[in-house]
Amino acid sequence: MSSGLAAIVNHQVRLAARPVGLPTAADWQFTEAPVAEPGVGGVVVKVLAISLDPAMRGWMNEGKSYIPPVGLGEVMRAGGVGAVVASSHPDFAVGDPVTGGTGVQEYWSATGEQLKRSGLAKIDLRLGSLTQWLNVLGMPGMTGYFGLIDIGLPKAGETVVVSGAAGAVGQTVGQLAKIKGCRVVGIAGGGAKCEWVVGELGFDACIDYKATAPPPSPAGAATWDAVREGLKQHCPAGVDIYFDNVGGEILDTVLTRINRGARIVICGAISQYNNTRAVQGPKNYLALLVNRARMEGLVVFDYAERYPQAVAELAAYLKDGRMKSREDVVEGGVAAFPATLTKLFTGENFGKLVLKIAA
């Protein structure tokens, strides 16, 4: 097979150094290479968009985790969507829209062996748009779905609180919990996100964790805590499920309001990922004892066999309008990756953060 691929320049972003704190420009290296031929049983995918995820920060660290770290000098790991541009594998044809671990680059080439291990899958654009396949129908949606359903075990009438409510996982969790008959309270940063979560997604309430004490508040303003006050106001019956994407102070505050038998889903801790000191442990964890409650973590890959079931259910909600999605699509290709990643950690993104690589 001669496809002329070698004539195409593949722009790539590689991990140059292990960041201390927030990643900086010096942690990245931009490289160019010809696109590799797929070889026997392989494919080449033209990457159209990649997903930017808080988990990326963890992949950049040395050390044992649920998957190996990205090696120094390797193309940065990323989930992406794209189109097959060359294939010698019977399951994939040129033109097929696909999703998989493309990395931060313009073309992803896989040999037959690499393809087998990659989890590359065709996607059906009638179920959702390309960017929705990185959001509600992609990893964040799967994480929200299995975290809420399998770990959170929601029952109609229960109160669900979700942090990072306007983010990729949070938006799915909250809307799904509403569909399951729960009262849903989001926590997000800023009035615009909160308004969208309530007005557009139909959450019962959303707490702006950045809010300051409402006037008149001469006394006590310094110790006023938007999350504490918001939970008091919006969760009068306590919290049955807390889906935690942020960790830190917010986790500690929610722990003070949990009900007996509460389930806390530990999905992430974005507030802690760029720490240069130790992670802040939940000092109120003994609320688990007092309330016979549970804190449990999940890694979405464990549910891979059930993705099709979750995709079908979520796609049906997208179709009937009960599930909406918002993606924050940044233009600029791979060169924009470092600056775009930073937006996640400063909370500048509004909706699922996606980097467009090509049209």
Add this chain to the structure above:
Amino acid sequence: MSSGLAAIVNHQVRLAARPVGLPTAADWQFTEAPVAEPGVGGVVVKVLAISLDPAMRGWMNEGKSYIPPVGLGEVMRAGGVGAVVASSHPDFAVGDPVTGGTGVQEYWSATGEQLKRSGLAKIDLRLGSLTQWLNVLGMPGMTGYFGLIDIGLPKAGETVVVSGAAGAVGQTVGQLAKIKGCRVVGIAGGGAKCEWVVGELGFDACIDYKATAPPPSPAGAATWDAVREGLKQHCPAGVDIYFDNVGGEILDTVLTRINRGARIVICGAISQYNNTRAVQGPKNYLALLVNRARMEGLVVFDYAERYPQAVAELAAYLKDGRMKSREDVVEGGVAAFPATLTKLFTGENFGKLVLKIAA
């Protein structure tokens, strides 16, 4: 009914102040009162021994918990064993051995109404001694049983780690886990406790958390951590269940060694109960995420309906020798209560700490 009870002086220990940090003499008040008549449907129990429990420290604090705090001026709450000395209730006869919430006093008098709510129960001294009814057949044993079986979900071949291994809950948990076919590693303070846990109770190993670096250790002795090293050595296949009685640094260290799907039973946090600053939260709690693990609390009272089942099982193990118990019985009556309680928090007790009140 005239029993002459009023002629008997009942010595009592009351909570005089809410302690800051470790309780001191000033937090207690000693009072005397005539023994109250039982009234219609009530009983009077002569208290023979009381249980000293880490949970007592929590009961002394103001604020919401799983049960209301002991009120200032009230007799200190305690579980005890004793003998019925007066009864106008058909279920209890004079001379019956009983267990219940007697408080720190020599006689416990209950009206019919108080008796109904008290959970007072007759005990069978053929199943275990009086002090064993405060240990393996009492609250600590019930806590260990339901915490391990219902929350820990042990499977044969798994590795169980239990802190406070020589304490009341720990000794039951470890022996029960051995009976269920697990590898069991204790954590305790001091060589004598560790030797007893392994030699007498049959744990596979016990880590002395107070141990210092073994010689020769010129370099690195300052950062040598007995628990970390002990877990590496004695849990080569990682930790499947951690039954935590202590919290703090030990919880954090065990979190670094948990396996995928591990269960952490939060039973207590004795290292933190006398803190004058905030509780130390587990900074390694994200190990729950990486390992898809669970941390869950329990309160033994929830299992009250199943106590008889657990007592029957544990008593059978006592009888066939697979379960041993050790009680650290302090003489001195109610006057010795304040000093005896302190032993719990300094770790001076060796086995279940019991205060003998009368012969």
